[in-house]
Every structure is written in C-alpha cells, then in structure tokens.
Amino acid sequence: MKTQINQSLKTITTIVFFAVFFTTVSCGDKKSATQEASTAENKVSAPKIDIHAAVVTGDKEALKQHIAAGSDINKKDPMGGSSPLISAALFGKTEMAKALIDAGADINFTNNEGSTALHTAAFFCRTEIVQMLLDKGADKTVRNNYKSTAYESVIVPFKDIKSTYQMMEQMLTPMGLKVDYDYLEKTRPVIAEMLK
Secondary structure (H helix, E strand, O other): OHHHHHHHHHHHHHHHHHHHHHHHHHOOOOOOHHHHHHHHHHOOOOOOOOHHHHHHHOOHHHHHHHHHHOOOOOOOOOOOOOOHHHHHHHHOOHHHHHHHHHOOOOOOOOOOOOOOHHHHHHHOOOHHHHHHHHHOOOOOOOOOOOOOOHHHHHOOOHHHHHHHHHHHHHHHHHHOOOOOHHHHHHHHHHHHHHHO
C-alpha cells in the first residue's frame, strides 16, 4: 500500500509540474507549422491561442476553431507530454473533454509518465469525464510508468493522499484547479467502483 501511495504521489507531482509548465509555455500567440498548413487546406484558421491553453481556460470557441481547422487534437504539451484531453480531465473541463472525445481524440493517449486521461479524471474524481471515457472504451488496464492503473490511483485511503491534493491545490489554484476535499473523499470509492 505504501508503494502505491508513493507511486501515486510521484505521478501526481509530475502531472502538476508539467501542467504548470505547459500552460505557461503554451499561452503564446505563435502558430505552429501544422496550424498554418491546415489553415491553407481547410480555409479555417486555427485561433492564436494554443489548443492546450484553450482547454485549460475553457475557451470553447477557440477549441471548436482548432477542431474545424484540423489542429492536432492530440498535441503533446512540450514538457509533460499531456494531450488536451488529459488537461481537460485535470482541470475538470467536462465540455472541453466531450468536444475532444467527439472529435476523435485518442482516449488512451499517454503522457510522458504513462498516464492517460482516465488516470487523471479518476484521481480528480471527474465522474462525468470518467464515464465518457469508459463509454468510448478507454482502456482501464493501462499502467503508468509507476505501474498504477486508474483504479489503483483511487483505492489509496483518502487520508493517505490528502496532502497530495493540498499540494496540487496550492500550485494550480491560480490556473483554475478547484479542489473540494469532502467531494473527493466521498467520490473516490464511487470512481473505484466505476473502474472495477
């Protein structure tokens, strides 16, 4: 159990670091070569805001424009390798996650730590996102680099993992992360049941 807790802590700490980094890096106004090429082909231009920043800030119109322009909806963030769908799961952006899933985002995409959107949605008790991913056939057996499945990230007793949530809240609240401890404690067993 202690190994699982340590692995979960390492995974979550890494996710937090990379989420902070990619959001800072991706808020620039530069277009990528892929965006410019897709603009010429589709006659719909990608917005100036990066797809990751659009997801994190909840800019639905920018995300729709990225999808219409043919932007890479599985684009890895530069440091952590998270996809926009993983970012949507982290920040609880249910509508953004639905738009990405409906547009054909890779639901089993893994970041540099081997975690999927299902790992992230499960850990943060994003029940609607977990259900959407499961409905689309997300692979519950994927193990991240710490050998944990999404299920194993929520079976650790809440009291043993609460400090990780507190650390993440402290780091990511300025970016929009909301943490409700009572909800997490109550919902982790529900998520575990969904993932059995």
